[in-house]
Amino acid sequence: MTAVFALATALLWGFADFGGGLLTRRIPALTVVVVSQCIAVVVLGTVVVATSAWTEAGPGLWYAVAAGVVGPAAMLAFYKALALGPMGVVSPLGSLGVVVPVTVGLVLGDRPGLFQVGGILAAVVGIVLAGGPELRGAPVQRQAVLLTLFAAFGFGAVMALIAEASTTVTGLFLALFVQRVTNVAVGGGALYISVRRGGRALPEEGFGVIRGALPALAFVGLADVAANGTYALAAQRGPVIVAAVLASLYPVVTALAAFGLLRERLRVIQAAGAGLALVGTVLIAGG
Numbered sequence: 001m002t003a004v005f006a007l008a009t010a011l012l013w014g015f016a017d018f019g020g021g022l023l024t025r026r027i028p029a030l031t032v033v034v035v036s037q038c039i040a041v042v043v044l045g046t047v048v049v050a051t052s053a054w055t056e057a058g059p060g061l062w063y064a065v066a067a068g069v070v071g072p073a074a075m076l077a078f079y080k081a082l083a084l085g086p087m088g089v090v091s092p093l094g095s096l097g098v099v100v101p102v103t104v105g106l107v108l109g110d111r112p113g114l115f116q117v118g119g120i121l122a123a124v125v126g127i128v129l130a131g132g133p134e135l136r137g138a139p140v141q142r143q144a145v146l147l148t149l150f151a152a153f154g155f156g157a158v159m160a161l162i163a164e165a166s167t168t169v170t171g172l173f174l175a176l177f178v179q180r181v182t183n184v185a186v187g188g189g190a191l192y193i194s195v196r197r198g199g200r201a202l203p204e205e206g207f208g209v210i211r212g213a214l215p216a217l218a219f220v221g222l223a224d225v226a227a228n229g230t231y232a233l234a235a236q237r238g239p240v241i242v243a244a245v246l247a248s249l250y251p252v253v254t255a256l257a258a259f260g261l262l263r264e265r266l267r268v269i270q271a272a273g274a275g276l277a278l279v280g281t282v283l284i285a286g287g
Contacts, residue, residue: 002238003284005230006246012227014253018261019220021254023213027203029079030191033072035210036221037183043222044177056171060164064175067161067228068182074154076190081147096149098124098248100156101163105240112241112284119283120245122276127251129273159244162228163235172232176225242284252277 023032048054102120112120165175195201203209210217227247234243252274259265 002234002243003246005234005237006243007249007281009227009231009234009243009247010249010253012223012230013247013250015257016220016223016227017250017254018257019216019223023216023220024079026209027213028200030076030187030194030199031201031210032217032220033075034184034187034191035214036217036224037180037187038221039214039218040221040225041177041180041184044173044180044225047173048177051170051173053170053174053177056166056168056174058171060166060171061175061178063161063165064178065182067158067165068179069186070154070161071158071179072183072186072190074151074158077147077154078151081144081151096128097152097154097156097159098127098244100153101159101235101244102241104160105244108240110239110241112239115283116239116242119280120241121280122283123245123249123280126273126275126277126280127248129269129276156244158228159231159235159247163232163240163243165232167236169233172229175232176229179228180221180225246281246284249277249281 020032020036162175162179165179166172191201227250231243231247234247255270256274
């Protein structure tokens with residue numbers, strides 16, 4: 001079940017990133033984050049009330065609060081790094097966040113078998129290559145690299161934190177709700193500061209664009225929530241290392257979605273990375 005939940009996480013995060021990337025072409029990125037998370041808060045709040053999940057409130061919710069603070073900060077750093085570019089360097093580096101939960105798993109005593117170790121190495125290399133790293137060209141700004149590494153650490157930290165937020169399914173609903181409320185608070189604050197500094201909260205065409213994009217925004221927000229939930233379940237039911245590496249295949253999913261739905265051409269290095277990641281997945285699951 002660990003592999004099933006972790007691969008579901010990769011699919012959900014991959015499609016959420018794909019949808020979010022399309023939306024940010026028309027709507028300011030901060031607005032996409034805030035609106036999509038507001039929708040998630042409403043849905044999760046309903047689930048929490050319906051399941052009486054609030055009765056499971058405890059100290060573990062501080063992990064959810066921390067994840068809610070770190071997540072938007074990492075995302076903003078990632079967007080800033082993408083703006084500084086080049087994307088072919090930033091995107092693969094961003095996937096290195098898998099190192100954080102893998103390290104946590106080792107500290108907690110996870111000891112994968114020989115085939116799983118080989119699969120983990122193959123999958124991590126495949127994830128990086130699937131981002132299409134640029135091996136030539138102009139030097140990358142140091143600020144872009146630092147921002148990307150900060151974002152990668154943040155993404156990995158969110159994975160580790162949310163896995164510790166609850167040990168029950170209903171408790172997980174509450175933890176995800178708290179995480180999203182914190183996301184909205186942090187993201188909303190950042191959006192307010194951005195507007196005060198001259199940034200835009202609405203597209204140039206006005207609010208109608210956001211209203212028309214609400215179904216897509218809802219998908220992005222809810223897919224991200226579901227991915228956090230399935231990852232937490234994966235990490236609780238098996239080795240954290242296995243769960244983290246399989247869940248981190250989401251860049252491969254995003255690249256394949258762009259290829260299949262947008263007809264974007266995969267570079268040779270991306271195709272090789274996707275294939276290597278698939279081989280790693282088979283070794284991990286078979287080990």
